[in-house]
Amino acid sequence: MKIHCIAIINRHGNPIYLRNFDNYQEDVKYHYLAHTSCDVIEERLTTKASDLYLGLLQTVGDMVVYGYAMNTGNKIILVMSVPESLVRGAEIRDIFQQIHAAYIAVICNPFNEQRIEDRIESKKFDKAVAELGRIHAK
Amino acid sequence: MAKQYRNIGEDVWKNKVEKVNAELFIFTYGSLVVQLVKDYEDYQAVNKQLDKLGYNIGVRLIDDVLSRTSLDKCKDMRETAEVISKVGFRMFLNIAPSVSAWSTDSKEFSLILDDNPLNDFCELPPRAVQDGLWYSNVPMVGLQVKVEFVRDVLRGDDVSEIRVRLEKMLDEEVPVGDD
Amino acid sequence: MASGWTELPDDNEVLEQVYVKLENIGFRVGRRLAERYAPVGRRLTDTLDVVKFVCKDMWMVLFNRQVDNLKTNHRGIYVLQDNKFKWFLRMSSNHGGAAAARRAQPYTWLPCGIIRGVLDSFGVNAVVSPETLGLPQCTFQIKVVANE
Numbered sequence: 479m480k481i482h483c484i485a486i487i488n489r490h491g492n493p494i495y496l497r498n499f500d501n502y503q504e505d506v507k508y509h510y511l512a513h514t515s516c517d518v519i520e521e522r523l524t525t526k527a528s529d530l531y532l533g534l535l536q537t538v539g540d541m542v543v544y545g546y547a548m549n550t551g552n553k554i555i556l557v558m559s560v561p562e563s564l565v566r567g568a569e570i571r572d573i574f575q576q577i578h579a580a581y582i583a584v585i586c587n588p589f590n591e592q593r594i595e596d597r598i599e600s601k602k603f604d605k606a607v608a609e610l611g612r613i614h615a616k
Numbered sequence: 617m618a619k620q621y622r623n624i625g626e627d628v629w630k631n632k633v634e635k636v637n638a639e640l641f642i643f644t645y646g647s648l649v650v651q652l653v654k655d656y657e658d659y660q661a662v663n664k665q666l667d668k669l670g671y672n673i674g675v676r677l678i679d680d681v682l683s684r685t686s687l688d689k690c691k692d693m694r695e696t697a698e699v700i701s702k703v704g705f706r707m708f709l710n711i712a713p714s715v716s717a718w719s720t721d722s723k724e725f726s727l728i729l730d731d732n733p734l735n736d737f738c739e740l741p742p743r744a745v746q747d748g749l750w751y752s753n754v755p756m757v758g759l760q761v762k763v764e765f766v767r768d769v770l771r772g773d774d775v776s777e778i779r780v781r782l783e784k785m786l787d788e789e790v791p792v793g794d795d
Numbered sequence: 796m797a798s799g800w801t802e803l804p805d806d807n808e809v810l811e812q813v814y815v816k817l818e819n820i821g822f823r824v825g826r827r828l829a830e831r832y833a834p835v836g837r838r839l840t841d842t843l844d845v846v847k848f849v850c851k852d853m854w855m856v857l858f859n860r861q862v863d864n865l866k867t868n869h870r871g872i873y874v875l876q877d878n879k880f881k882w883f884l885r886m887s888s889n890h891g892g893a894a895a896a897r898r899a900q901p902y903t904w905l906p907c908g909i910i911r912g913v914l915d916s917f918g919v920n921a922v923v924s925p926e927t928l929g930l931p932q933c934t935f936q937i938k939v940v941a942n943e
Contacts, residue, residue, distance in 0.1 A: 586737035588646025
């Protein structure tokens with residue numbers, strides 16, 4: 479299953495990170511997808527889901543969008559190609575947890591001064607995300 | 617000799633010290649360093665403050681080590697090195713750096729830290745690397761020694777190395793006041 | 796220093812600076828602890844949930860115990876009471892209760908910052924102030940300024 483895009487949206491609905499792994503699509507397409515997915519997430523959150531992993535949010539053409547909402551308000555959006563066989567939820571959950579862990583590491587860096595509206599700028603984070611893209615390249 | 621100290625260190629760590637949450641400790645240390653960077657706006661000055669802080673902590677820690685173990689005063693530098701590494705570091709950071717690179721006069725050695733918990737999560741800003749910040753510069757040793765970081769993984773080295781050189785032995789150490 | 800005791804400086808301006816620095820250090824620690832220890836199996840939905848997270852999970856991380864009592868007026872004020880505040884346990888003073896409490900005050904400034912930092916991470920903007928009536932008891936008052 480190929481990862482097309484990983485995005486992080488803050489609690490105000492603004493993107494603070496977007497990594498496009500797709501050679502054929504402009505970033506703007508994924509910005510749009512992330513944006514519409516956030517609406518779905520907000521809806522899901524009103525049902526008091528206790529799990530951070532929110533599952534499949536929407537299917538758009540040959541792509542599927544999954545969501546994850548941190549307790550501190552940021553949301554992670556994962557865009558993948560439609561799987562050819564049955565997807566194991568645990569696999570998707572694992573990708574989210576790795577992104578979340580990388581995010582925590584960014585915040586925990588003592589020199590990090592990031593505020594809610596700031597974009598994530600960290601070589602370590604970029605590397606972790608790139609590695610996920612490499613593992614799930616097709 | 618090394619094994620005996622290793623056992624003492626293990627025992628103290630397991631049974632005789634109250635532990636605090638590791639992240640709380642690491643985050644507090646990191647925030648303190650950053651506060652110093654903001655206050656002094658000069659990485660060399662920060663190194664100096666951390667060194668002073670480390671010294672003041674160190675003289676207290678030595679008392680703590682001695683009161684929790686049945687260790688006598690160290691006879692020579694080799695013994696001191698073992699106690700610092702196997703008992704001191706184990707007791708306060710739960711690591712035991714290896715002792716190596718002795719000078720021929722046995723007055724100087726290196727502590728090699730494969731894993732320095734203070735470094736966890738830390739990514740130094742490029743400026744800090746350039747201007748020579750030694751992030752973990754609190755070497756916490758209460759002897760009249762010169763102690764300095766000479767390598768640090770945060771600055772791109774393979775390992776972290778602390779170089780220790782004996783200048784003179786003192787009987788009594790008094791914490792220096794902040795000036 | 797010469798007496799072997801660390802005395803509080805008489806100068807209020809100096810004390811104020813110490814407060815600002817300790818509170819700031821605490822804030823940075825709190826922001827990190829919040830992300831690191833934010834629950835993964837349950838969702839904090841409102842301010843009360845977040846304050847409870849401070850009372851239970853955070854207090855465990857900080858002091859290895861939970862706060863003894865939480866009171867709220869349900870209009871944005873929460874009072875956390877710890878009857879055996881860890882950093883006060885080994886303190887004593889020759890000058891009686893009020894003087895001891897005054898001298899112990901700076902020890903509450905770091906936790907004040909930590910609490911404010913944790914709340915901030917969850918989008919709760921608050922002012923945190925400490926009060927000590929007699930050691931080792933300590934209360935922290937959280938006054939919510941705004942919710943994002």
